[in-house]
Amino acid sequence: RIEERLAAVEYLVKETTLRNELVLHIKQAGDVERLAAKVPLKKINPREVLQVARGLQQTETIKALSVSSSNAYLVRLADSLNPCRYILEKIISQINENPPAAINKGGLIRTGINAELDELRDIASGGKNYLLELQQRESEATGINSLKIGYNNVFGYYLEVTNLHKNKVPESWIRKQTLTNAERYITPELKVYEEKILGAEDSILQIEQHLFQELLNELQDFISPMQVNGQVMAVIDCLCCFANNALQFNYKRPQIHEGDELSLTASRHPVIERNLPPGESYISNDILLNSSNQQIIILTGPNMSGKSAILRQTALITLMAHMGSFVPAASASIPLTDKIFTRVGASDNLSGGESTFMVEMNETASIINNLSARSLIILDEIGRGTSTYDGISIAWSIAEFLNRSPHKPKTLFATHYHELNELEERSSGIKNFHVTNKEQGNKIIFLRKLAPGGSTHSFGIHVARMAGMP
Known part of the structure; x- marks a missing residue:
C-alpha cells in the first residue's frame, strides 16, 4: 500500500496538468462528507443541497480524469467514485440556481416542477392579469359589456353588474349586495381564486417545503456513496498535495x-x-x-x-x-x-x-x-x-x-x-x-x-x- 501511494505521488509529480485539474475540481466539490452528514439530521439548507449536486458533478469529472490516467492506484480509486446520476439530475432540475439560504424564504423550487406551485406563483405575482382575463371571459359569456371586478373587506372579490344588465346574470352567480344602480355577485370560480390569492404565499411556502423534504428523503438513500466519494476525493487530494510538496520543497x-x-x-x-x-x-x-x-x-x-x-x-x-x-x-x-x-x-x-x-x-x-x-x-x-x-x-x-x-x-x-x-x-x-x-x-x-x-x-x-x- 505504501509503495502504491508513493508510485501515485511520483506519477502526479510528472503529470502537472492532471494534478492541477484534480486539485481544481476537488476544491470546487466542497466538503462532501460534512454535507452528507447533515442530510439525515435534516439540517441541510437549499444552498447546501445545490452544493451537493455540484460536488457530484465534480465527482463525475474527477472520476473521468482519474480513469484516463495510467496509474493503477488512481484508476482503482476512481472506480469507487459514484456521481449518483439520479439524485444529481433531480437536484439540478428541481432547485433554482441561486436558492435562498433558508427554506422559509421561498423561491427555491424551479418553475415547471409542480403545476399547482406554478399556478400559485402566477397568482401571487400576476393577480391583476388573472382578474382581467376572468372579467373579459365572463363579459363575453354573458354579454354584459359593463361588467367589472372589485374587492372589499366584507366579502372579498365580486362581480359588479349595472341594473341595465342584471337580467343577463347567470343563475350560478350568487348575489351578495344590492346598490342603487348595480348589484354585486360572486361566483364559485372567483371565490376559489380569492382563497388562492389570499393564501398564495403560505401555500407556495408549504408546497416548496413539502417538495424539498421529499428531495431530502430521496437524498438519504445516497448518503453512503456520497461519504465514499468524500473519502476517495480526500485520498486523491492528499496525493496531489504530496506531489505539490515534493516539487515545491524538493522532496x-x-x-x-x-x-x-x-x-x-x-x-x-x-x-x-x-x-x-x-x-x-x-x-x-x-x-x-x-x-x-x-x-x-x-x-x-x-x-x-x-x-x-x-x-x-x-x-x-x-x-x-x-x-x-x-x-x-x-x-x-x-x-x-x-x-x-x-x-x-x-x-x-x-x-x-x-x-x-x-x-x-x-x-x-x-x-x-x-x-x-x-x-x-x-x-x-x-x-x-x-x-x-x-x-x-x-x-x-x-x-x-x-x-x-x-x-x-x-x-x-x-x-x-x-x-x-x-x-x-x-x-x-x-x-x-x-x-x-x-x-x-x-x-x-x-x-x-x-x-x-x-x-x-x-x-x-x-x-x-x-x-x-x-
Whole structure:
C-alpha cells in the first residue's frame, strides 16, 4: 500500500496538468462528507443541497480524469467514485440556481416542477392579469359589456353588474349586495381564486417545503456513496498535495524495505526549513541506524545546537514515508516501522498528581514495555528532571537495556550527560555522535552538522549569556 501511494505521488509529480485539474475540481466539490452528514439530521439548507449536486458533478469529472490516467492506484480509486446520476439530475432540475439560504424564504423550487406551485406563483405575482382575463371571459359569456371586478373587506372579490344588465346574470352567480344602480355577485370560480390569492404565499411556502423534504428523503438513500466519494476525493487530494510538496520543497521518493537499516542522506526538518529567515538554508545531516553495528546513537552537543531537530526530523521523515509522501532528504532508505516512540520535551500532570519527572518516567516505561524489532525510538535528555547522579544512572541503564534487548530497536538518544560517551567502548551497536560548533573568543557558533564522536561541553553558560542573563 505504501509503495502504491508513493508510485501515485511520483506519477502526479510528472503529470502537472492532471494534478492541477484534480486539485481544481476537488476544491470546487466542497466538503462532501460534512454535507452528507447533515442530510439525515435534516439540517441541510437549499444552498447546501445545490452544493451537493455540484460536488457530484465534480465527482463525475474527477472520476473521468482519474480513469484516463495510467496509474493503477488512481484508476482503482476512481472506480469507487459514484456521481449518483439520479439524485444529481433531480437536484439540478428541481432547485433554482441561486436558492435562498433558508427554506422559509421561498423561491427555491424551479418553475415547471409542480403545476399547482406554478399556478400559485402566477397568482401571487400576476393577480391583476388573472382578474382581467376572468372579467373579459365572463363579459363575453354573458354579454354584459359593463361588467367589472372589485374587492372589499366584507366579502372579498365580486362581480359588479349595472341594473341595465342584471337580467343577463347567470343563475350560478350568487348575489351578495344590492346598490342603487348595480348589484354585486360572486361566483364559485372567483371565490376559489380569492382563497388562492389570499393564501398564495403560505401555500407556495408549504408546497416548496413539502417538495424539498421529499428531495431530502430521496437524498438519504445516497448518503453512503456520497461519504465514499468524500473519502476517495480526500485520498486523491492528499496525493496531489504530496506531489505539490515534493516539487515545491524538493522532496525525494524514499525507498521502503523490509530490512532493518535506516539510512537518510542530507535529511532536513520539514517544518524548521520552511520557517528559516530569508537567504538562510537548512543544514542537512546524514543518519544511519541498523541493528548490527549502529543500533543506538548517543547524541551530545551544546544547548541550542540542533540535537532535538535531528531527532525529530528522523521521526518525521519515517512517518512521512509511511504515509506515502516524498521526504525532505537527498535519499532515504527506510525500513518498515510499526511504532515510533518519542520522549521529547517537558510537561507535568499536576491534576493527576504527577511531576515532570514522573510523567517522563511513565512515558519511558511505556516505551520500554511496548517496543519491537521494527520500532524507532527517540529519546531527548532522559533523566534531566532529577539529580545528576540519579539522572545519569537512569539514562545509562535505559541505553544498556535497549542495546541488550533481543528486539534491537533503532534508537536516537540525545543527552547532556557526557558520561554516556563511555557506552561506545563498553557495548557494540552504540555509537557516539555530536553536533559541531565553533568557538570564537567568548562566543560560540553552532554549525549544526552531525559528526562522529562524543562532545565534552554543553556550553550552557554561553547559551545563558545569549539569552541575556547578566
